[in-house]
Each structure stands twice: as C-alpha cells, then as structure tokens.
Amino acid sequence: MERPPPCPKRPFLPPAIRSLTTRSALAHGRRDDGARQRREFDVGEWRQLLLNPPVGPSLRRGRRRRGSEAWYFSARRKPRRKRASGQCIIARCSSSPSPSLFSATVAIRTLTTTLNPPSRSPKTLFEIPNLSPRRSSFSNSIKRSYFERKIASSSAFFFFPILGYEFHMNSGKLLRIAAHEANNSTEASLREAFLLIQNQLKPPFPLTIPSPSEYSQLNRAIAFGVLTEPHLTKTHLTHLHAIVVDGYELFTSILVKLCNESFPKLLDSPKSQLLHVCSSLVNVSAIKIESLLISLLRQINGGDFTESNLWLSSELLKMLSDNWHWLLEEPLVLTSALFVYLRLLSDHYRLAGSVKLEELKRMEIDFCVKVLRQCFHLCLQIGRDLVRLLQDLVYISEFKDLWKDLLFDPKKLGVAEYSDLSDLYRIRTPTHYFLLRIPPEMESQLRFLLTYVRWGNQRRYQAWFAKKHLCRPGSETAISDIVRFICCAHHPSNEIIQSNVISRWAVIGWLLKCCRRNHFEANVKLALFYDWLFFDDRVDSIMNIEPAMLLMVNSVPKYVDIAHMLLEFLFLLVDNYDVDRRVLLARGVTASCHLLVRKGVVHSMEPLTSCDLLSPMLREKLRSFLPGSELSDKNKIQEEVSVASEGKRLVQC
Secondary structure (H helix, E strand, O other), rough: OOOOOOOOOOOOOOOOOEOOOOOOOOOOEEEEEEOOOOOOOOHHHHHHHHHOOOOOEEEEEOOOOOOOOOEEEOOOOOOOOOOOOOOEEEEEOOOOOOOOOOEEEEEHHHHHOOOOOOOOOEEEEEEEEEOOOOOOOOOHHHHHHHHHHHHHHHHOOOOOOOOOOOOOOOOOOOOOOOOOOOOOHHHHHHHHHHOOOOHHHHHOOOOOOOOHHHHHHHHHHHHHHHHHHHHHHHHHHHHHHHHHOOEEEHHHHHHHHHHHHHHHEEEEHHHHHHHHHHHHHHHHOOHHHHHHHHHHHHHOOOOOOOEEEEEEEHHHHHHHHHHHHHHHOOOOHHHHHHHHHHHHHHOOOOOOOOOHHHHHHHHHHHHHHHHHOHHHHHHHHOOOOHHHHHHHHOHHHHHHHHHHHHHOOOEEEHHHHHHHHHHHOOOOOOHHHHHHOOOOOHHHHHHHHHOEEEEOOOHHHHHHHHHEEEEEOHHHHHHHHHHHHHHHOOOOHHHHHHHHOHHHHHHHOOOOOOOHHHHHHHHHHHHHHHHHHOOOOOOHHHOOOHHHHHHHOOOOOHHHHHHHHHHHHHHHHHHHOHHHHHHHHHHHHHHHHHHHHHHOOOOOOOOHHOOOOOOHHHHHHHHHHHOEEEEEEHHHHHHHHHHHHHHHHHOOO
C-alpha cells in the first residue's frame, strides 16, 4: 500500500518544525499487514494532539535524516501503570540555516503527582539552542536525562505562540544553586508545601477556615507560587488576602527569612516577584513589612555597580517614593532608607554612566533632599553619622543649600531641638544603622571571623573574606562601612576578649592595608576615629573607641608606621574637621584617652608617649591631650611618695 501524500507546507509554523511524529493511536495508523505508518499532521490534528496528549510516555530516538534528529515520546494505548512523570510530544527538528547548528523545539505537557490529576492544561515549550548534529555531546542517555529533568522541574505551562495562545513559563525553582552546593532547606520547605496542596491554590477557593498547621502550609505554598508563577500573581495574592488571619505576619516572616538567607542566590524572576509582592504588602500595611523593606535595603551592596545591584537600588527607591504617605508613618524605614541612599549617592555620583544611572542619581538626590527638608525631626534619630554622610555630598548643589541651613540658618529646618551642629554631634548613632550597609551574608562571615578564628589561623580566613567581598572593582568604598560595623555594632564578650580569638583591632589593621587609594584610606581612618571626636561617657560606649587605641598601642614597635599614621590623622581631625567647634572635638579626644586608661583598656599611654620611633612633635601633641588623666595621676603618685618619705624622715628625727 502506498504512503498517503504528505500535507502541504504550513508557512505559519517555525522552520525548525517540519513534522510531528509519535507512536500512538492518534499519531499513526496501521496498514493491512500490521506495519506502522507515519504521516504529518494537519492543523486540526495538531491542535487535538496538543489539547489531548497521549499517556504513558517513553523517550526514544528517531532516525537521522539530512542532518536532523527526531526525539519523541512513544505512547501506548494502555499504560502499564500510573506514572507521576510528565507527558511529552517532541517535534522533529530539522536543520537551521546554519549547516552546523540546529535548535530543537519541544512541546511538553507536565503532569503532577497523583494529588493533581491530569487536566487539559497549556503545554510547556523549551528551546534547546546551538546543538550540532555532528559534534553534539548529547548522547542518547544525556538527552533522555535532560528531558526528564525538564519534566520533573516544570510546574507551570505555556502554549505555542504560533497558535495564538498565551505564553508563560515557570522553572519551579527559586534559587541558583551550584552543583557542589546542598539544597536550600527554606526553598525545599516552600516547594514541598506547594506540591502538596497545588490543587487548593486554584479558584474556586474553599471557604473553610484552615487549622494553624494548614494555615502555615498555605502561606508557604502561596509564597512559593507567587515567586515562581508570575502569570498567576494576581490569583495567589487574592487567595492570600482571602485566608489571612494574622495581618500577614506569617507570610511576611517567610519572605524576610528567604531574603536574609538567600537573596543573592535568587533567580531574576523571583527577585522581581519579591519586590512586587513587597509593594502589595505595603499597600495593605502588613505586619513586619518594615522588616522586609529593611532586609531588602541591606541587599544593596556598597561599591557594586553591576546592573543587577543598580536595578535593585532603583526599584526599591521607586517603591518608597510611590508610598510616601505610608513611609511618613514608619520613621525607622524612612531614616533607614535615608541612611542607605545618602551612602550610595556618594558612590554613584562619582560615576558617569548610562541614562539609567543618571536617572537613579537624580531619584536619590530628590528623595534624600525631600526627607531632610520635610522630616528633619526624624532624621535627628540617625545621630552624628548623618553629618559624616552629608560631608561627602557637599559638592552637589542641592546639598550645598542644605549645608548652609545646617550651619547658618537652622531655623529653616523647623526643628526646635536643633539649634547648632553640635546638637547633632552629641547624638550617638544607633547600632541598627551600621547594619544597613553590611549585607547579611557579610555580617555572618565577619561575626564568625571575630568570634571563632584564633590567632595564627586568621590569614586564610581574611583571604577568603577578601576574595568574596573586596576583589571586585569599587569594593574599597565598602571598607569604611565594615570598620564602622566592627567598632559600633560588634562588641565581643569578655570571654572572647580574654581568649585566643583574633581581636577587632587586628582585623581593622588588615582592612587598612587593603586600601589602595588615599581617599578610601582617609574615609576608613575617619570611620575608626569618628566617635573619639564627640565622645561622652554618659551616652557613648567605650567599645566604640577601644579598637583604635589598641591598634596604635599594639603597632609599636613592630608596625610603628601604622601608629604614626593614625596619630597624625587624629590630630589633623581635631584641628581641621570643624574649626569652629575645635574645643568640642579636643574635649572628646581627651575624654576618650582618659576613659581608656581609667577602665584598663591600656595600662598607660607610655608605649606611645615614650616611643623614640614616633615623631617628637606627635608625642608632644599626644601629651597635650592627657593633662587630666595619665600625667596628672603620675604627678599625684610622685607627690604621695615624696610626702610619705618626708613623713618617715620626721618620725625618725
């Protein structure tokens, strides 16, 4: 019997698809002698096969023909057993215009486990580009495992665009995990909840009130669904609004945990979805939404000018600007955002880049000036580090006008508590703000370094940290933030101080050596001594000023150049940082030295004042800051000794 004539070519099909072959009752007929025949489908059969795919798949290889290979699933009339794997129809792929390359277009319909029975759902499309038929490394087994992995990891669907259907894709994954890394427990928990109750995430939703365990599972499933299924975002959020009984606290806590633990590994689509969900939660004033926003602000890396980091900075700034009235009711989020974007603006403004970067700089300037002008009474909560951030922006015209008001016309700011810059100097910056410029991953690594690493083992850990965080271009700008974190936010216990664990001052000394440019080094030294200038033992902590003193004392005599550099910089700060308030700065340095000696952080200032390797001018300058502390104590001791000896002499007489 002759073969039936093939259908005419269909110009609307992609050139990679010439024919579709399967092995099922729909895909082939039988000749009188029992031999199978193959034929091309017309459009109606194509649509029917897409909407009613065969069951019981098994992948087998087609014959090679004119530089092409056909890979397809065979389907049996009666499957041997129920299978949880997907059902696939794979179109034959023919040669592309390039003689050595072709691309396979695969139409896959995924079936979930028995908890989700098969239904007429859209088909999933995968593109496999740039496979050479002659030099392909895809062996039979590799191709089989590739498609099986594709089937197992797929949980959402989309139609062929050539048929005019909607185009969707869901990879079913949240994180980018390397082959050597273990699976993330948070992602595994969310995916498990999603797969278990996937049927319940589709309308119509049940009206029953879930139990606490069911409610927790629903929140985890919705979180996974809304992050991995962008085309169903509205459905998932509607479901969330319908079941919420705790003000979104559990749902927000899940997102905060995922953000803190795994944000750098999130795929691009889940990252975008996370920001979209965050904006939706702001609109309903969800509980703990401020924690999620602050966690996202921490993910903006200092000194990182990559497109993804700039995108995150821009999207968060847009979200905050669009929700201005809500932001006014959240002082912590408002001041945190101001702190972050003032710091970022000092880095971004030096760059000359694309149009997007210029737009970002303009948005940052407008946002920061708006906050400072309209909410200066809230900005006072930041404390003295607000001045440190603003001094880097004095060359921007909008901030020049602000500086004039801060210095010469404070009444324009409309805050009765502020009458002079010294009022801001006396306010200690809370620890929370220093954490904002340290991503959670960097924080955990720094705390590990300063809590568990012992002397003698620190070099390989420092090299590991530098390779991770300090090797990219522009990363030096983050060192000043790290030093502020170590001085003001990481205060080890007495047990760790007395143990063999590496000290904070040693890590700061290493960070100083990592600076290759003078202006970055100056910013690091300012971060180290900043609390010395305004120190008041009634409000400030001695732990903030301890590392600088120990670094200078322990640098003598082996690393005397470090002690010389730090002392010289300290005295320059006192004389030139704020000339009109020099007395206040000198009083702060004197109070710092006095408290450090009185509390026993250093036994005396002798290692510095009597070191011949230091400049005589520096030693004399240092003595001028010790009139009421160490030198006076020595004079008192000498007077007491002389009085006692005089008394003994009189008794003997």
